[in-house]
Amino acid sequence: MGKxxxxxxxxxxxxxxxRGEDDSCWExxxxxxxxxGVLNISGKLHYAHRLSWEIHMGAIPxxxxxCHSCDNRRCVNPRHLFLGSLADNxxxxxxxxxxxxxxxxxxxxxxxxxxxxxxxxxxxxxRKGGITQKELSVQYGISHGYVSNIVLGRAWSHIKxxx
Numbered sequence: 820m821g822k823x824x825x826x827x828x829x830x831x832x833x834x835x836x837x838r839g840e841d842d843s844c845w846e847x848x849x850x851x852x853x854x855x856g857v858l859n860i861s862g863k864l865h866y867a868h869r870l871s872w873e874i875h876m877g878a879i880p881x882x883x884x885x886c887h888s889c890d891n892r893r894c895v896n897p898r899h900l901f902l903g904s905l906a907d908n909x910x911x912x913x914x915x916x917x918x919x920x921x922x923x924x925x926x927x928x929x930x931x932x933x934x935x936x937x938x939x940x941x942x943x944x945x946r947k948g949g950i951t952q953k954e955l956s957v958q959y960g961i962s963h964g965y966v967s968n969i970v971l972g973r974a975w976s977h978i979k980x981x982x
Contacts, residue, residue, distance in 0.1 A: 854892035871895035942981025
């Protein structure tokens with residue numbers, strides 16, 4: 820964001836911040852998108868924590884993220900923010916036990932479309948022959964590449980049956 824824009828919007832920004840003690844989270848009280856505060860500036864949404872960084876610390880280098888040490892998406896306290904790469908942010912999330920994918924495999928994963936019995940059936944059907952991976956992908960509503968990874972044991976590797 821340009822310097823001129825940062826200089827013209829602080830009053831709008833601060834009107835939406837519940838500022839507390841220096842070490843506490845400063846809660847964003849405005850609009851949010853997936854839990855992160857946002858502010859509309861000239862027709863474009865800007866994340867509140869990124870605006871806070873720019874107001875207090877200056878420009879955000881290309882390719883870096885503004886991460887929360889407090890894990891509170893609404894927090895805009897610059898003392899709770901740090902710059903990092905995507906890998907840094909993912910490592911921080913995993914270290915704090917917030918990585919949704921870390922301990923959820925198979926059916927327990929919130930994005931799973933299949934059950935373990937489906938995986939076994941896909942593997943057995945393909946090994947038996949008479950059906951293509953493409954046909955299996957249509958039958959189970961998943962991509963052809965995902966079927967291939969299931970059959971090869973790259974996906975659902977914790978299920979050994981049918982390999």
